[in-house]
Amino acid sequence: MSSQKNFxxxxxxxxxxxxxxxxTEIASGFAESQDVNLIIFETTGNNDEVAIQKLQEKNKAERIIVVGGDGTIKMVAEAMKDHEVILGIIPGGSANGLSVDLNLPSEIEENLIIAFQNDYMEMDMISINGKKSMHLSDIGINAELVKNYENSNVRGKLGYALQAINTLTGLKEPFRAKIETKNRTVETEARMVVIANSQKYGTGVTINPQGVMNDGKFEIVIIKNLDLIVFGKILSGNMPIESGDVEIISTDKATITTNVPVSFQIDGEYCDEVTKLEVEILPNQMKIAIP
Ligand SMILES: Nc1ncnc2c1ncn2[C@@H]1O[C@H](COP(=O)(O)OP(=O)(O)OP(=O)(O)O)[C@@H](O)[C@H]1O
Structure with missing residues (x-):
């Protein structure tokens, strides 16, 4: 019998x-050099979760390496939630939010070493109205931007830049938000409320400097005011956390309500408008190979 490991x-x-x-070719060559039997599965967009579960039951892979964006990673994590398997990531999406947040390198060879060999972290996820978030979800201006981007036909960085101008110039009134946690309730005007498991967006902008993906907690980052100075500070990596413009609450459970329907996005995917979010940490949801 072969002693080769399956991935x-x-x-x-x-x-x-x-x-x-x-x-795929580079990954296959790398697997061969590591004496790993690599089973390749191409997603179809239909019932991939079930197909991957069947493949795993048959092959008992030690690791599953995902070549895709956040949607694909989340789908595989969901499929494997009851299995003892380590996930590796080769960034292959348009925004690659989680990969940026995990500080994965840009070279495929470096990512292969991490995905095939490195130690893993047991990452938390966040349940928001019953949906799972891996890294950053929010209501308000950024979700509005995600919606405009999804509806536009210019992709990539230029598309984001164009939609950023569009979104900022069409800015609505701020909304009112009530954030209730075990220990405190905050009621405030806000431009954006972020529910953060981690630190930064796929654009590289740090929104939650204290984010740790395996601490059993998430942060609620309330951006109360987003004038050009605050905006500039956030973009340049200097979150104004000591000012009255931003407040960060660290917790494991919260309810967020707004006075008007506000745009909502999960991990870069637009999810309609909401007035209420029930948020809860889901500890140790996926084992993920990290640098
Ligand atoms: N063969 C396929 N044909 C069409 N759609 C597919 C196929 N395989 C997967 N999909 C769809 O791809 C989507 C997931 O894409 P994913 O989020 O990984 O990439 P992305 O949107 O380019 O990247 P990012 O999330 O980083 O912006 C899912 O909606 C899934 O249904």
């Missing part, structure tokens, strides 16, 4: 509009 490579062929042939 599964889950490839999303359409994510990030990038052809994955070369990545």
């Amino acid at each position: 599964i490579l889950v490839v999303n062929p359409i994510s990030g509009d990038v052809d994955k042939t070369e990545i």
